[in-house]
Amino acid sequence: MDLNEKCILVVGGSGVLGGELVKILSTKGARVLATARTAETAQHIPDQAQLKLLVDLGDSASIRVLTDYLSANEPIDGIILAAGRVGFGVAAETSEGDVSTLTQVNFLGQAQLLTALTQSLKGREDAFVAAITGVVAEKSFPGMSAYSASKSALSAWLGSVAMEWRRDKIRVMDLRPGHTETGLATRPLFGNAPQMPTGMSPEHVAQAIVSAIESGATVVSSAEF
Numbered sequence: 001m002d003l004n005e006k007c008i009l010v011v012g013g014s015g016v017l018g019g020e021l022v023k024i025l026s027t028k029g030a031r032v033l034a035t036a037r038t039a040e041t042a043q044h045i046p047d048q049a050q051l052k053l054l055v056d057l058g059d060s061a062s063i064r065v066l067t068d069y070l071s072a073n074e075p076i077d078g079i080i081l082a083a084g085r086v087g088f089g090v091a092a093e094t095s096e097g098d099v100s101t102l103t104q105v106n107f108l109g110q111a112q113l114l115t116a117l118t119q120s121l122k123g124r125e126d127a128f129v130a131a132i133t134g135v136v137a138e139k140s141f142p143g144m145s146a147y148s149a150s151k152s153a154l155s156a157w158l159g160s161v162a163m164e165w166r167r168d169k170i171r172v173m174d175l176r177p178g179h180t181e182t183g184l185a186t187r188p189l190f191g192n193a194p195q196m197p198t199g200m201s202p203e204h205v206a207q208a209i210v211s212a213i214e215s216g217a218t219v220v221s222s223a224e225f
């Protein structure tokens with residue numbers, strides 16, 4: 001697909017991968033809308049974004065405000081979910097509250113947002129939704145049970161809606177990059193990151209995501225990054 005003049009929402013445009021995506025999509029001629037969680041972090045959204053919006057995926061009322069606004073005001077062609085948190089620690093020492101928060105931010109909130117915007121995407125040529133789930137959707141790691149479960153849940157959900165939304169001509173993409181040097185692991189919701197080998201560069205991963213969008217891909221496995 002040609003991204004020129006498409007209207008693309010990047011959820012998590014204040015993050016490292018999201019920010020790279022905003023910049024690349026803008027160079028392709030897309031009109032990019034980007035979100036952050038707070039007014040303070042919205043300052044990290046690259047200036048190339050044409051509209052900066054707020055949404056907290058941990059708060060269903062906040063998601064509703066965003067989706068109502070977009071449905072009424074913006075003819076969106078594509079959505080990229082580049083927002084999420086990580087948490088570390090063995091399962092026995094991870095609190096129910098932490099599991100619940102991570103599940104809300106990484107799965108339930110993202111599913112709510114996409115579901116609410118499907119009506120807007122219907123009928124748009126080359127409509128797509130893309131979520132960065134990660135390699136944890138393919139393979140579990142010790143000390144990351146809550147993160148792996150939240151991302152695997154989103155991945156499984158995407159697999160189902162990919163079939164349901166095909167009739168509405170909405171392409172669903174599940175993007176599963178491995179460890180990337182964005183600093184995400186240094187900002188965990190809980191716990192401490194284990195030692196990890198050097199990851200991929202954010203520029204490489206963002207470029208691979210945009211190429212996958214352009215090529216019509218659906219699932220992009222960790223091996224393909």
Ligand SMILES: NC(=O)c1ccc[n+]([C@@H]2O[C@H](COP(=O)([O-])OP(=O)(O)OC[C@H]3O[C@@H](n4cnc5c(N)ncnc54)[C@H](OP(=O)(O)O)[C@@H]3O)[C@@H](O)[C@H]2O)c1
Nearest residue numbers: 012014015016017037041056057083084134179180182184
């Ligand atoms: N880095 C990796 O190794 C890697 C590998 C595979 C998958 N991923 C996934 O890629 C996505 C982007 O991560 P990143 O590495 O670019 O990390 P990042 O730089 O920390 O970006 C995270 C983004 O998520 C947003 N966010 C966090 N909590 C949120 C909430 N409650 N509501 C709304 N937005 C929220 C942040 O917004 P604020 O800045 O406003 O807080 C930020 O824009 C995540 O889903 C992550 O799990 C990352």
